[in-house]
Amino acid sequence: MLKTRSVPIEMIRHNNLEMLEDKIKKYQHSKRRIWYMADGIYSMYGDYAPVKELMALSKKYPQLHFYFDDVHGMSWVGKNGTGYVLDQLGELPENVLLFGTLSKTFGASGAVLACSNPELYDKIKTFGGPLTFSAQLEPASVAAAMASAQIHLSPEIYDLQQELRERINYFNTCLSPTDLPLIDQNKSPVFYIGTGMPKTGYNFVNRLMREGFYVNLGIFPAVPVKNTGVRITISRHNQKEEIKGLVEAMEYHFPLALEDTQTNSERVFHAFKLEHKSKSKPQLSSKLNIEILNTIDQVDKKQWNRYMGGQGVYDWEGLQFLEEVFHENTQKEHNWLFRYVIIKDSNGIPILMTFVTLSLWKDDMLAQASISSAIEQERKENPYHLSSFVLSLGCLFTEGNHLYWDESHHSSKEARDGLLELLEKMEHQLGAKMTVLRDFGANTPWNDTLYGHGFFRVQMPNSCTVDLKEVDSMTGYIEQLSSRNRRHFRKDIQPFLELTQFDIISKANTAQIQGFKRLFSEVQKQNHGLNTFSFPDKLFERMNQNDLWEFIVLNPKGQPNTILGVMFCYSNQRDVYVPAFVGMDYNLLETYSTYRQLLYRTIERTLAIKIPKIDFGMTASFEKRKLGAKVHEKYAYLQTNDNFILEMIGVMEGQK
Structure with a gap:
């Protein structure tokens, strides 16, 4: 509801008071x-909210008010079971709204709001949606609430709080000598045992269920994907022998769940930023030969082009070009680290290469482009606002x-799992904030495996290709277009030629x-549909020096010195023509239908040099489709x- 009223909403990292104060300073003079x-x-x-520290911050900034949801703190702690927050506060200040539930530890149903500000209390009583539109509780719920x-x-x-506290302490005591990754040890009745990847979490939960222990799986989006784990809540109805039995079952099944899902405890501890003393054995099979090479010059040229050539600008020659361009530049966004992974069987035959x-x-x-446009306004002051190092396919x-x-x-499955484990190690070693596996089709056989390894799927801009194998002239190409696309050519392209x-x-x-x-640069500033940093200036000089690149200008x-647009094109193994990027004068874009003309001239050029395919790249798929391009859905896994x-x-x- 706040979003629809254009109220600014800011996210704060978990319990990060420094970040919170920065946001308060941003709004303190306007709100x-x-x-x-x-x-x-x-x-x-x-874990707990830093209630006392937050209240100290509110003394520094009088505009600061708090909305505390203490549904997991009620009853088991505090005077008369009023909960964790009020236990920390002592008295309820007027700048705090405190919410609780009657349906968890309280043992009834319904909810409760505590408010000490009389004016705000009256507003909520009069205008609060739940109070205005919901019906009263049924008599049985009212009776249960009164009894509680x-x-x-x-x-x-x-006495009840003490009984529960004894069980919480006993559970902590049982967990202490084990190697189970308890994420936060405190005195609350909520415990979380990390499993790292979702597939490990499911395996672990199923094992415990077969032993008669029913626990919850914490999974994305409730927690980060790689922070999947088992959530356990202790109640005073759990007997100590049951608590001990659960710990023994977890201690036994945890390493088996790791083994079943080809992972290890070291990876789990690292995912939660916990210290891990013992080193686990690597899971990669000795039957596979895994090569990690630092430059394309170390890779066999013939072998690379056999398996990876004929696509985009990443045949052997293309990667040699890219390594040269994105190396030893002054700005950090212009320096890329390349790694080549080749997994072979015992006979030296490649199973996987990337x-x-x-x-x-x-x-x-x-x-969304509108989001990027808004963020770019902040980047005028801070160019690296909201940027991270990413390990990407x-x-x-x-x-x-x-x-x-x-x-x-x-x-093949062993090689696939080996790559995923290798990428995880590289992410740790290189300090990446995210790993992205990209350009998969909608029905990739990797889908289930990637979800199990903690990846989630997002749609990328569609990519486009043009097949010219059966075409020998531009006239013939236009003739094979659909009647609708031919009309588009006659109306929107031909008059401008x-x-x-x-x-x-x-x-x-x-x-x-x-x-x-x-x-x-004009195009890149306009194209927020795929928002990236600029490329180094030397890119264009290197293109000009490389025989595999050419420019369609x-x-x-009659005005050769006025450039309307340019297509930067790469010839890959004589198998595919790649119009990698485009530059255009936006002031004259509509006058000359520049972009459509460049697409047309690219097809014409490809036919002239007898290359059978065009990789037309991502974005603007609507325009490319009208000239006969085939559109492919593309997905990335993050x-x-x-x-x-x-x-x-x-x-x-949500606010746009």
Whole structure:
């Protein structure tokens, strides 16, 4: 409801008071009230909100008010079971709204709001949605609530709290000598045993269920994907022998669940940033030969092009070009780390082959264009606002199937799992905040495995290709288009062809290169559908020096010094023509139908040099489809260290 009223909503990292204060400073002179919303006891890990520190912050900033949800803190702690937050506060200040539930430890149903500000109390009583529109509780719930309230108001509540506290302490004592990854040890009745990956969590829960222990699985989006775990709540009805039995069952089944899902405790502890003393044995099979190479020069050229060539700008020659461009630059976003992974069987036959890069990404790269536009305003002051180093299949320059995988090989699954474990180790070693496996089709056989390993899927911009195998002329190509697309050509492209001239330039002069840079920069600033950092200036000089690159340049007829647009094109193994990027003068875009003309001239050029396929890349698929391109849905799988950035961008999308 606040989003629809344009009330600004900001995400704060978990219990991060420094970040909270920065946000308060941002709004302290423009907003009469700033509300901070938090749990008293957090429902997954059972950890606490820093209530006393927050109240100290409110003395410094009088606008600060609090909305505490203490449903997991009620009854088991505090005077008369009033809960954790009130136990910390002593008295309820007027700048606090305290919410609780009657349906958990209280043992009834319904909810409760405590408010000490008379004016705010009256507003809530008069205008609060639940009070205005909901019906009264049924008599049985009212009777249960009254009976529970009488217990809370009697000395019996303290005996019950003590009984529960003894069981909580006993559970902690039983867990202490084990190697189970208890995420937060405290005195709350909520415990969380980390399993890391979802597939391990499911395996562990099923094992415990077969032993007669029913526990909850904490999973995305309640927790980050890689922070899956078992959530256990202790009640005073659990007997000590049952508590001990649960710990013994977990201690026995935890390593078996890890083994079943090809992982180890070291990976789990690292996912939760916990110290792990003993080193686990690697899970990769000795039957597979895994090569990790630092440069394409170390990779056999013939072998790489056999399995990975003929797509995009990542044949052997293309990667040599990219390594040169994205190396030894002054700005950190222009320096990429390349790694090549080749997994072979015992006979030296490749089962899997790919390359990955570590590079700086804008966190909103795949977000809605409107979100990126808003974030770019903040980047005018801080260029690296919301940016993170990402370990990615392929790189930000390339598009296509970046992964060769022989699914028919008897060790294909082993090779796949080996790659995923290797990527996790590389992410740790290189300090990446996220791993992205990209350019998968909608029905990839990797889908279930990736979900089990803690990845989740997001849709990328569609990619486009043009097949020219059966076409020998541009006239023939236009004739094979649908009647609707032919009308588009006659109306939106053909009349403009007479207004322009074009050249194929393999070696541009200095003035032309500067013009190309300027036009490319215009496009990149406009294209927030796939929001990336700029490329280094030397990219264009290296293109100009490389025989595999050429420029399709469009000029107004009779004005060779005026560049309307340029397509930057790469020839891959004579198998595919790649118009990798485009530059355009937006002031003259509609006058000359520049983009559509460049698409047309690209097809014409590909036919002229007899290359059978065009990789037209991502974005603008609607325009490319009208010229006969085939559109392919593409998906990326993301594995993040935490949910914060994704949730924050989600909040921003909800406010648009």
